[in-house]
Amino acid sequence: xxxxxxxxxxxxxxxxxxxxxxxxxxxxxxxxxxxxxxxxxxxxxxxxxxxxxxxxxxxxxxxxxxxxxxxxxxxxxxxxxxxxxxxxxxxxxxxxxxxxxxxxxxxxxxxxxxxxxxxxxxxxxxxxxxxxxxxxxxxxxxxxxxxxxxxxxxxxxxxxxxxxxxxxxxxxxxxxxxxxxxxxxxxxxxxxxxxxxxxxxxxxxxxxxxxxxxxxxxxxxxxxxxxxxxxxxxxxx
Amino acid sequence: xxxxxxxxxxxxxxxxxxxxxxxxxxxxxxxxxxxxxxxxxxxxxxxxxxxxxxxxxxxxxxxxxxxxxxxxxxxxxxxxxxxxxxxxxxxxxxxxxxxxxxxxxxxxxxxxxxxxxxxxxxxxxxxxxxxxxxxxxxxxxxxxxxxxxxxxxxxxxxxxxxxxxxxxxxxxxxxxxxxxxxxxxxxxxxxxxxxxxxxxxxxxxxxxxxxxxxxxxxxxxxxxxxxxxxxxxxxxx
DNA sequence: TTCTTTTACTTGTCTATACAAGTGCAAATA
DNA sequence: TATTTGCACTTGTATAGACAAGTAAAAGAA
Numbered sequence: 001x002x003x004x005x006x007x008x009x010x011x012x013x014x015x016x017x018x019x020x021x022x023x024x025x026x027x028x029x030x031x032x033x034x035x036x037x038x039x040x041x042x043x044x045x046x047x048x049x050x051x052x053x054x055x056x057x058x059x060x061x062x063x064x065x066x067x068x069x070x071x072x073x074x075x076x077x078x079x080x081x082x083x084x085x086x087x088x089x090x091x092x093x094x095x096x097x098x099x100x101x102x103x104x105x106x107x108x109x110x111x112x113x114x115x116x117x118x119x120x121x122x123x124x125x126x127x128x129x130x131x132x133x134x135x136x137x138x139x140x141x142x143x144x145x146x147x148x149x150x151x152x153x154x155x156x157x158x159x160x161x162x163x164x165x166x167x168x169x170x171x172x173x174x175x176x177x178x179x180x181x182x183x184x185x186x187x188x189x190x191x192x193x194x195x196x197x198x199x200x201x202x203x204x205x206x207x208x209x210x211x212x213x214x215x216x217x218x219x220x221x222x223x224x225x226x227x228x229x230x231x232x233x234x235x236x237x
Numbered sequence: 238x239x240x241x242x243x244x245x246x247x248x249x250x251x252x253x254x255x256x257x258x259x260x261x262x263x264x265x266x267x268x269x270x271x272x273x274x275x276x277x278x279x280x281x282x283x284x285x286x287x288x289x290x291x292x293x294x295x296x297x298x299x300x301x302x303x304x305x306x307x308x309x310x311x312x313x314x315x316x317x318x319x320x321x322x323x324x325x326x327x328x329x330x331x332x333x334x335x336x337x338x339x340x341x342x343x344x345x346x347x348x349x350x351x352x353x354x355x356x357x358x359x360x361x362x363x364x365x366x367x368x369x370x371x372x373x374x375x376x377x378x379x380x381x382x383x384x385x386x387x388x389x390x391x392x393x394x395x396x397x398x399x400x401x402x403x404x405x406x407x408x409x410x411x412x413x414x415x416x417x418x419x420x421x422x423x424x425x426x427x428x429x430x431x432x433x434x435x436x437x438x439x440x441x442x443x444x445x446x447x448x449x450x451x452x453x454x455x456x457x458x459x460x461x462x463x464x465x466x467x468x469x470x471x472x473x474x
Numbered sequence: 475t476t477c478t479t480t481t482a483c484t485t486g487t488c489t490a491t492a493c494a495a496g497t498g499c500a501a502a503t504a
Numbered sequence: 505t506a507t508t509t510g511c512a513c514t515t516g517t518a519t520a521g522a523c524a525a526g527t528a529a530a531a532g533a534a
Contacts, residue, residue: 009516033484044519046283049485059293059415065485066526139449181472185422185440203422203440228421244487270514281489286515302515303496 012051014040020060020071025040031061031069094135100195101129111145111221112208113182120147120219126154129197138196139227146220168213179219181209196227205233249278249288257297257308268298268306271367307410308440315444331372337432339368340392346384348458349445356454357384363391368432376468383457411450418446442470 008048019025037048052069055061061069106127110116125145128201132140144164146154157167166174196202207225210219226233239283269277274285275353289306292298343364347353362382369377381401383391388409393438396404405411425439433439438461442463463470 009517035484043483044521046520047518050517051487053290061333063485064526066483066528068484068527183470184444185442185463186465187438187440201424201438203424205420205442226422228423233420234417272514281491282515283490284488287487289504289515301496303498303513305497305514379507 006008008041008043009047009054012037012043012048013054016051016055017058017060025071027071027073029071030067031071033068056216059196075145096133096136097159098131098133099128099159100141101127103128103159105148107157108145112143112211112223113181114208114210114219114221118148124148126151128159128161132165134231139231141192141195142224143223144220145222147218149218157166179211181207183207192225196225198227198229202227202229204228245278245280246284246287246291249274249280249285251441253288253292254295259390262308264308264310266308267279270305270310277347308386333370333373334396335368335370336365336396337368337378338364340365340394340396342385342392345382348447349380349460351417351445351456351458353384353456354454357386357456360385361385363388371383371468374467376464378429378432379467380460380461381457382453386455405450411455412451413448413450416446416448416456418444420444429462433462435464435466436457439466 006124016025016031025031031037031052034045034048037043037051038045041048052063055069056063059072061071063069064112103126105124108116108121108125108127111125125147128142128144128146129140130142130144133140146232157169157171184206186204186206187198188196188198188204192198192204193202196204198204203229206226207222207224207226209222209224211222212219253268255261258307262268265329268274268289271282273287273305274280274288275282278285289298289300290307293300298308300306327438340363342361344351345358345362345364348362349406361383365381365383367379367381368375368381394404394408402413405413421443423441425433425435425437425441429435429441430437430439433441435441442461444459444463444466446459446461447456448459
């Protein structure tokens, strides 16, 4: 069975997106007009417009009647992580990751308050704790729980300085499509005080999330503690 | 000069959205099929589909080929607070709004750290402070700044228990398309302690945001303080 | 020069149509 | 009875064209 070919509006979307991501089109540039894109790719305007609609949705471009499609600087991200995108916005250079608890398989009953179904429960989960530092200053502490479903060699992979999202996408074709989250401001408990080297009563941001993927019924979970006193989370939405 | 009529796909979007928000269509229900909507509203399929596309984008519905458009429980939020948010996610019944500073026109130099351009600066801005209570418990304190640009009768409108976003969308055709935000966990200062009736060192969530709209160059700003100890912010992304 | 008008180009809205492909159920078949 | 097939429905993709409306720069008028 052959893999179904992507629809043409999607191929055009990917092509334009790539050109913006690799810097061929830069912030403030105008994309070719819809009619030019039609001619260049042998498509009709509704099809081209569908691709451009997707780019608007992702925050890559803005369109103005009478003017054209204007390339934006920074695209939208998924929820809070891409807020600065732990990896993308701060700049990968100054971000280091320290594994506190290596990936291991445990049994679970619940995930940060989110419900899990019987299938997930029976499979057990891959558990991991990481501390992320920006310029050697601890800023994120995150706990990740991933259902142990057909992810070969996962526990033996290295997660130092690598994006979990990227590993899931490239090696397992798992793409995060959405999810739900709970956000709270809390005062640091003892464990967090130790990891962040802060005093009692220090305000900390906590985010609990369920990440839904393109694999039906497959979600994973994370709890993130964030010390926002030196680096506030900034980003586009 | 007559107010320009909204395009028909937009009117259909509003109609369907309202029907879902007021509970006429509930989670799990199927919307009428595209062809039925075409017949009922005297439109063609591409137009109807555009309205449905918008609803998918906002997270109100999911569509399945061969099945139909399925109503979702809770819509996506824009960014972190489910911007439809304060009002829709928690349930309008228990949410009351107390105006602390009535809308008034002031001059401004900056907006919560975000840059504003000369045009915006010269126009002055509409300033407002509101406290929102859930079951009589103060949870949100927000400061809003809106450039004073062609918003007739705005300062005389009532904002008690009404969504600012809804007012902007329905009366001024202003739709929030995106923006940027900064999120921090802070400890309550004196003013916040008073409004929330909390002690010193209480952890509070603060969100500074710039909201970009469909009107070119028109942004507005808000700073939101949130006491998350009893109600954590939840939302889809 | 300076201001106004025209023009060419842009995206926005909408119609009408065709066929592909997924879903669920009823009818036909083993 | 259990399984398969077919049908009627759904949304998905794509074409072709028409006119509206906003933008910017060229052309024209003062």
